[in-house]
Amino acid sequence: xxxxxxxxxIKRQQRPDEAVRWExxxxxxxxxxxxxxxxxxIAERPFTxxxxxxxxxxxxxxxxxxxxxxxxxxxxxxxxxxxxxLVDDLEKPIRLEPLTKFPLIRDLQVDRSKMxxxxxxxxxxxxIDGTYDIGPxxxxxxxxxxxAYPLSRCITCxxxxxxCPKVNxxxxxxxxxxxxxxxxxxxxxxxAMHSAARLDAxxxxxxxxDCDNAQNCVKICPKGIxxxxxxxxxxxxxxxxxxxxxxxxxxxxxSAAPEG
Amino acid sequence: MAVAASNSRTSYILDKLQSLSGIxxxxxxxxxxxxxxxxxxxxxxxxxxxxxELQQVPWRIFVETAVLxxxxxxxxxxxxxxxxxxxxxxxxxxxxxxxxxxxxRWTGLIAFVFIAWHLYTQRYEGHGVTSYADVxxxxxxxxxxxxxxxxxxxxxxxxxxxVWNFACKWGIAVSVRSQRAFGLLGAAxxxxxxxxxxxxxIGLHYGAFPLGGYVTGGGQ
Ligand code: HEM
Ligand code: SF4
Ligand code: FES
Numbered sequence: 001x002x003x004x005x006x007x008x009x010i011k012r013q014q015r016p017d018e019a020v021r022w023e024x025x026x027x028x029x030x031x032x033x034x035x036x037x038x039x040x041x042i043a044e045r046p047f048t049x050x051x052x053x054x055x056x057x058x059x060x061x062x063x064x065x066x067x068x069x070x071x072x073x074x075x076x077x078x079x080x081x082x083x084x085x086l087v088d089d090l091e092k093p094i095r096l097e098p099l100t101k102f103p104l105i106r107d108l109q110v111d112r113s114k115m116x117x118x119x120x121x122x123x124x125x126x127x128i129d130g131t132y133d134i135g136p137x138x139x140x141x142x143x144x145x146x147x148a149y150p151l152s153r154c155i156t157c158x159x160x161x162x163x164c165p166k167v168n169x170x171x172x173x174x175x176x177x178x179x180x181x182x183x184x185x186x187x188x189x190x191x192a193m194h195s196a197a198r199l200d201a202x203x204x205x206x207x208x209x210d211c212d213n214a215q216n217c218v219k220i221c222p223k224g225i226x227x228x229x230x231x232x233x234x235x236x237x238x239x240x241x242x243x244x245x246x247x248x249x250x251x252x253x254x255s256a257a258p259e260g
Numbered sequence: 261m262a263v264a265a266s267n268s269r270t271s272y273i274l275d276k277l278q279s280l281s282g283i284x285x286x287x288x289x290x291x292x293x294x295x296x297x298x299x300x301x302x303x304x305x306x307x308x309x310x311x312x313e314l315q316q317v318p319w320r321i322f323v324e325t326a327v328l329x330x331x332x333x334x335x336x337x338x339x340x341x342x343x344x345x346x347x348x349x350x351x352x353x354x355x356x357x358x359x360x361x362x363x364x365r366w367t368g369l370i371a372f373v374f375i376a377w378h379l380y381t382q383r384y385e386g387h388g389v390t391s392y393a394d395v396x397x398x399x400x401x402x403x404x405x406x407x408x409x410x411x412x413x414x415x416x417x418x419x420x421x422x423v424w425n426f427a428c429k430w431g432i433a434v435s436v437r438s439q440r441a442f443g444l445l446g447a448a449x450x451x452x453x454x455x456x457x458x459x460x461x462i463g464l465h466y467g468a469f470p471l472g473g474y475v476t477g478g479g480q
Contacts, residue, residue: 236431
């Protein structure tokens with residue numbers, strides 16, 4: 001019996017400045033295949049459908065269970081994770097393209113450092129290191145933990161940036177993921193001590209005001225993060241912070257009160 | 261970051277002002293404008309009273325400039341800039357909210373063209389003093405009437421969707437449920453403004469006074 005096969009079309013570029021070429025590969029179908037398996041099959045036998053020798057396709061992947069974020073790409077026109085894109089669920093031929101909102105490295109591999117730089121710029125961590133032991137932090141109520149948990153599931157894949165009309169070469173909007181992380185860290189009792197710095201970092205070119213509410217992000221996020229709530233929440237926090245810091249002057253030296 | 265810090269507040273404030281200006285004063289003016297023009301459905305005399313009242317506002321040119329022309333010009337020009345900065349992907353991802361994003365821009369453009377023409381014909385050509393008879397005369401032309409209806413639909417949609425946008429972007433409606441509620445409120449605003457506006461221009465076109473009943477029939 002002849003093997004069942006299917007076609008995968010891949011947008012390829014050796015280097016960012018090289019002309020785009022589309023290559024088609026015919027792959028042998030097996031049960032439970034995902035897009036990463038397709039790319040591995042091609043690496044094993046890099047011949048196009050016409051039998052022309054090609055090369056292994058460049059891409060990133062790590063966890064293979066949708067927790068590292070590395071394998072984001074545009075699959076049949078939608079940005080998503082390759083490791084959870086099952087061949088049986090996809091329309092054939094399967095079209096693979098790199099994310100377009102990040103600098104291309106090669107083939108399906110892009111440089112997502114913008115997101116990591118923005119996470120650093122917006123201080124999306126909880127500072128606990130110091131020169132002496134500052135003791136245990138405040139406790140978090142279980143309800144608060146439950147509110148924070150969904151936000152903590154972000155895998156920095158970048159799909160929400162890819163789908164956003166306001167993330168492009170003319171508008172360096174940080175994107176929903178970063179805004180949602182600011183919300184997460186501002187929610188945390190210790191993290192809240194740096195909320196003013198985070199909110200300041202979200203004001204200005206590329207900041208929260210660049211969100212124009214197309215609300216595409218929430219529909220594409222593979223982790224189901226309530227991004228539109230995060231955007232609205234942080235919008236309010238930045239606004240209150242801006243008004244407060246414009247009109248008021250410090251009154252007490254106490255523990256830094258949570259902003260917003 | 262440090263480099264951006266100096267101009268960061270400016271861009272934040274400009275964006276916020278663009279958003280705010282859509283509601284007050286522009287949205288509020290649209291409400292007032294539809295309200296006072298609704299007198300066209302009452303009687304020509306009442307309509308002329310109300311318009312001449314408005315045409316005799318003290319400091320008229322200053323009031324209008326501060327409350328209307330400058331905010332409208334700023335909202336529109338900055339709105340075009342915001343439009344240009346975004347790259348719509350509606351063909352690839354035709355979701356409802358993405359349509360709203362795209363339509364917000366196109367209805368803004370239509371409103372802009374309409375307002376420019378509306379000002380030219382009613383204000384410049386009418387020298388700032390128009391009466392019921394002038395407007396009715398103007399609206400007997402079916403092309404003028406059609407463009408009015410298009411302009412009213414665009415402005416009403418733009419304001420209705422703007423109410424929803426505003427609630428989300430000022431942190432008023434944070435939860436998904438409240439955003440949906442504001443979506444409904446925006447739809448209600450959009451539909452009522454559109455209906456009222458279209459009723460006015462059609463009333464003028466036909467010279468009909470459906471709301472004049474209590475005036476004429478009320479024992480006067
Ligand atoms: C005349 C040309 C106009 C243009 C080009 C324009 C453009 C825009 C754009 C692009 C937005 C979206 C801003 C954003 O999402 O951040 C917007 C928002 C808005 N516009 Fe306009 N607009 C115009 C006129 C008007 C008029 C006549 C009204 C009054 C009915 C109006 C009311 C609003 C409102 C309420 C918003 C929502 C503000 C927000 O997003 O928070 N606009 N406009
Ligand atoms: S918010 Fe969702 S779509 Fe955006 S980077 Fe995080 S996991 Fe990916
Ligand atoms: S490989 Fe980690 S998310 Fe797909």
